[in-house]
Amino acid sequence: MKLIVAIIKPFKLDDVREALSALGVTGITVTDVKGFGRQKGQTEIYRGAEYQEHFVPKSKLEIAVPSDLADPVMEAIRLAANTGKIGDGKIFVLDVEQAMRIRTGETGDSAL
Amino acid sequence: MKLIVAIIKPFKLDDVREALSALGVTGITVTDVKGFGRQKGQTEIYRGAEYQEHFVPKSKLEIAVPSDLADPVMEAIRLAANTGKIGDGKIFVLDVEQAMRIRTGETGDSAL
């Protein structure tokens, strides 16, 4: 099993979710995060005090999938989340040693 | 060392924390996340516009433990977080290559 970690632009979340559903992915966990990268944040000014906001809001998706689905999932995310503009985000793939469904105690791929 | 990643129902957080403390786990990091899975979200209606909320609020726990504690920890989480109802969540186990305690610079299991 693999854990796909994708950092995307927040407003692309629904597109990505749909693309993954179409692929048969049944579970996603999403976190609101702040990203620092090539895309720079903005300058905010409050009563003359400038704050360089280095971080931009992003959504982080974590998707555990059977190993063979890793590549199609990556591809689906790339297609759905791409705007061609800076700040589109990254996908990382990590190895998962074990998985368990809390409700049933099932483990392995069937836990996903 | 392993990193146990557990996605659970938010109101089970205290139960799980206690169960893990009882096991001797000394550190947990918790994130508020939104989950998409078998448990469907609800429909919200604002002035006649229906929004299908696909995500339900969940808590994500990350717990780094010495490898031998991985199984008992999984088991403890499963027992504490289980309600028997859909949406109870998942546990994933990842391998941790290295750990360090920032305060002391200790590494390895003693950093946990």
Add this chain to the structure above:
Amino acid sequence: MKLIVAIIKPFKLDDVREALSALGVTGITVTDVKGFGRQKGQTEIYRGAEYQEHFVPKSKLEIAVPSDLADPVMEAIRLAANTGKIGDGKIFVLDVEQAMRIRTGETGDSAL
């Protein structure tokens, strides 16, 4: 490639970001998390009902780096985030199997 996961005190975020930038790290993803550890939370009292707050606010950083940068990055974080007081946090290192830049489709180290 490695994924460095660091849990630090929130007010150290800017220091760490600067230290990492200095090292040439170009991307960081930050999440607001709640930590349970040696540092205990506080007791909150609302109309006589005491709530033991077990969690303290922390920032979690995730930084994907080429493998050879893992050690210098850990060191930089340690130096920047250290206050010498309890609750300074942890650094974990995980292995990343694959990475992709969504905008370009680049993979591997050049995706970072």
Add this chain to the structure above:
Amino acid sequence: MFRALKLSGVTRAPALLLPIVALSSPALAADAPPAPPAIDTGDTSWMLVSTALVLMMTIPGLALFYAGMVRRKNVLATLMQSFAICCIVTVVWMVAGYSLAFGTGTPYIGDLSRVLLNGIGAHIAKGADIGFTLGAGTPNAVTMTIPESVWMMFQMTFAIITPALIAGAFAERMKFSALCVFTILWSLLVYSPIAHWVWSPLGWVAGLGAIDFAGGTVVHINAGVAGLVTALVLGKRKGYGQDDLSPFNLTYAVIGASLLWVGWFGFNAGSAVGANGRAGMAMTTTQIATAAAGLGWMLAEWVRRGKPTVLGIISGAVGGLVAITPAAGFVLPGSALIIGVVAGVVCFWAATSLKHMLGYDDSLDAFGVHGIGGIIGALLTGVFAYGPLSATDANPGGISGSFAQFVSQAEAVGITIAWCAAASFILLKIVDLTIGLRVTADQEEEGLDMTLHGERIN
């Protein structure tokens, strides 16, 4: 004879109405039926404003005060309770509540002469206006310098806030449909009768000699006791005493308490039913008691828990507002200071110790603050009332604190508690048996916002 009757009428009438009696007594003392009195634009202006202020106490004041103390998942549902009660009671009051409370009727209940506010606009006579006479045709009749529509509206806002206060006791677990039905029944069967007993010039509780300037019994003890009963009937919230039930955002509660404070000037100074010195004095004592109670609670907490809290100081302030309510126009500033300190400290004890000792879950302390605060105020009014403030030509001594007065106050408190507790209990049981009072465990867990209303804070 008429004078004598009048005099005793004054002594026993709800103190709320004293100054008006005084102002109009020359006219009333005449043998012939008095010409319809004209309104006073200054008094009418102040009462229009007071009405707006008291409405503001409920929405958004109380709505925010309560919503600021619940968990995130119940914030909107809690706001909904105050808002819906405001709408429901408006209609109930218009349909029958006002008539039952302020129609002349008998000592026990008003009449149906004002059902659907029939005749309420009759005071407009070709561009001029007639002042309202409460209890018209009876020897105790009280003539006002404001038109009836303004009196009816002012009283409506009291009728609105009372059931809205109860909601603090059952927050986070009551069914919305149950709330709607209970509000209608309670307003008609508990609020209107008690308002009549205490505030109608022929009401039997008024006749016992108890004084209540702005509603310590009718509003606060009444709501507090109904809240206690509801909390007991409903049972505790899931996770009470174990889970973290801490407030989502106390900012809302601070806004709410502040607007309650400001709006309470309409409640208390408005109960002078005119823009006069008595209104000024009522405003003065209200301000002082509130501040003193806020500080009282804060200091008690600082001593006992090591920290002064913002929830504490605002809770104390509300407790002080409650306690000064029955006393506002009868006491001197120094007495108000004492009433405030006592209310702050005792309400602190009620909400933080008594509640836990007795083990009920009055979520937002409707009883601990309104019930206890109201009782303190009602009783201390009997101790601290200072005669010259309510003296009139007809009653040159005014009403002064005395043991006898204290006993009268205690009687009125006891009657209110008894009727309110019994009637509320029965109504709750009826609602429980028919449509059910409490949400399911799952709904409670997921939160009322999503499960009852399909909405949430993002």
Add this chain to the structure above:
Amino acid sequence: MFRALKLSGVTRAPALLLPIVALSSPALAADAPPAPPAIDTGDTSWMLVSTALVLMMTIPGLALFYAGMVRRKNVLATLMQSFAICCIVTVVWMVAGYSLAFGTGTPYIGDLSRVLLNGIGAHIAKGADIGFTLGAGTPNAVTMTIPESVWMMFQMTFAIITPALIAGAFAERMKFSALCVFTILWSLLVYSPIAHWVWSPLGWVAGLGAIDFAGGTVVHINAGVAGLVTALVLGKRKGYGQDDLSPFNLTYAVIGASLLWVGWFGFNAGSAVGANGRAGMAMTTTQIATAAAGLGWMLAEWVRRGKPTVLGIISGAVGGLVAITPAAGFVLPGSALIIGVVAGVVCFWAATSLKHMLGYDDSLDAFGVHGIGGIIGALLTGVFAYGPLSATDANPGGISGSFAQFVSQAEAVGITIAWCAAASFILLKIVDLTIGLRVTADQEEEGLDMTLHGERIN
């Protein structure tokens, strides 16, 4: 002759002014020019308060009502719209708007006599004060018991809220610079003329016999229709009908709606221009219609969607406030109840069905609530008006509902819609062609808070 003229003047004058005419008619009926009338402190007090209440309707009331319905990224920008409109219209009104609306002038537009509020302080005569005469020097002149500065301020708050209401239609996508320019133009070219037509005693629409107690046409239909046109010209928000555009925090909307309700007492009861029985009656009908409409929407939603929502009940309440506005001083409580229920249910249908059928994106239902609610109210005023409430010595029958009155009301509605729609459309096109109306797609996506104002909620 003068009397006859006067009489017809009364029949046709904006009903808003009736009671004043009545009160002052003995003086006016004399042959010699009347001595400058004195002010009444009670009436002045109430109008000062009403002015504060109506200002509070816009800031923070409407600002919060709207900000509570947008997405997190646009909350501050939405607050900014109301606040900036408040500042801009204040200056516009002072420079020329008031003079154009309430200067005597012709039936079609005022004059320039009060440009920069020239002479507005003349009512202060060595410590005493002269009441204002609207349309001074004309046979229809209306004399008030308040000084001109107070009248001007009261009217200013109406001029402020009207364009601020429009903002609901273009929320989340209009350029701030465009908003500023559009507001200036619209205030001068749409609001001031229509206010003159309807509220000046010589206005030509007033002359048609339509009555509008507190601004159903001038304020609400006007704002609603302008909103509809803006929504159509601007086009839908990105992602409309697809993305989750759900509100960030309805708490703000509830605070806003509550303050609108409270402030509306100044709007409607203040339109009696005095602290009298008519103000009391207007407050009464306002309260009842609002509550009824809140419940109407809530119940309709409960039946149709299975859940009562807090956004629903507050939207209904605002719809009820709108609908009762033209009727407030003319109808009995029972009629107010009916107007409220109808408004609640029909606005529910407009905002949830009609909008989707027609496919425009009126983000926060400026048209669905204010346009539709205003039309309902204006028409039903012609049905339910109850003569005795507006009867005076000069016009002993008052204004009663009748088919003829209904037709007059419909005429006024039609005229307002036609002028407002056409003028708004042209102004929008001008702004679009010069500085552009809509933000870029990227700005819309990132949110107006950051991109237009460089700020955000943390």
Add this chain to the structure above:
Amino acid sequence: MFRALKLSGVTRAPALLLPIVALSSPALAADAPPAPPAIDTGDTSWMLVSTALVLMMTIPGLALFYAGMVRRKNVLATLMQSFAICCIVTVVWMVAGYSLAFGTGTPYIGDLSRVLLNGIGAHIAKGADIGFTLGAGTPNAVTMTIPESVWMMFQMTFAIITPALIAGAFAERMKFSALCVFTILWSLLVYSPIAHWVWSPLGWVAGLGAIDFAGGTVVHINAGVAGLVTALVLGKRKGYGQDDLSPFNLTYAVIGASLLWVGWFGFNAGSAVGANGRAGMAMTTTQIATAAAGLGWMLAEWVRRGKPTVLGIISGAVGGLVAITPAAGFVLPGSALIIGVVAGVVCFWAATSLKHMLGYDDSLDAFGVHGIGGIIGALLTGVFAYGPLSATDANPGGISGSFAQFVSQAEAVGITIAWCAAASFILLKIVDLTIGLRVTADQEEEGLDMTLHGERIN
């Protein structure tokens, strides 16, 4: 002789009181001691309302304005500051502050005749009311048409808001216990004396000929300067100029600024001490200056920084409110427009440039907005005052702007600054040496909500 004295008394008395003098002068001019004057219900109504409005300025107005500008971890502590100051000053004022400020006394301080508000209820004479005479028994006595309790309450709300304003300067780092002690001392030793100097008819600063309609010196310059001193004594916040100190939720600040605006009608128009044309004019100039200042700041920022901000427009508006305060009843609308624009632009410069140049950390710009705005207003009042607005029979020319008047104004400003700065500095040092002024570095880092009050926003 009496007349002559009276006349000079008028010229020098705080302008605030002029209209009352005028209204009552016939009575006063008589040789025999005048019969106790009756109150006017319209005036009393307006002053009751004004009191409520000014209280609303502090809670929740100012509380939210400030809380909206701090970081999340200090929001509740900031709300707590305003609320606790409100409670504390209420008690201080009641115990001695009012007596020291408005007891007759000497030109330098009042007396102890009203300690614990002794005798404040004496105006109620068997149901009728006596108007208050300020400085009774002195030739400069000023008779009012409202009872003393209302005057005392109105003034109390001014005494409350002044120290609450200071809190903006030391936000996010002052110990709560220090704040409590400092507030008590400052209120008695700085506020009450200055109020007496400027507003008592025998006060020595009033005698210098300076005019201050509603408190430009006593309230705003006073608070601003005390704030500056506090900011300097306390030092900067940790991380100032480096870390992100950006506001948590400006929504609160917008609500706060809006309520300040609305409430300021009570502050300024209420300072006419009656519901009359002068109140109407004060309301008018207040509205115009505020709007102009909001736009002034916004446009300056738009030009200088490329974006108009919501924090900017609300800050400007507050600056305008401050600047028009001393001028409100003395100037024409056109002058108000100029005062507003100047205040908006100069306060923008003070808060964004001056502060950084001088390098102090006045967290929420108590000095930059209230100090600078107050100075602008006080000085421009001497330029723009328009005689006829304050003309009376006794003083037919009224007070007009002139170089001499400007100098008088500057004197009053200078005196206020000097006393306030010196006394505040000494008090702060005393508190610092005894209980300490500033929280520990750890507490500052973790936030005052948790560390001082044990609460937080979830």
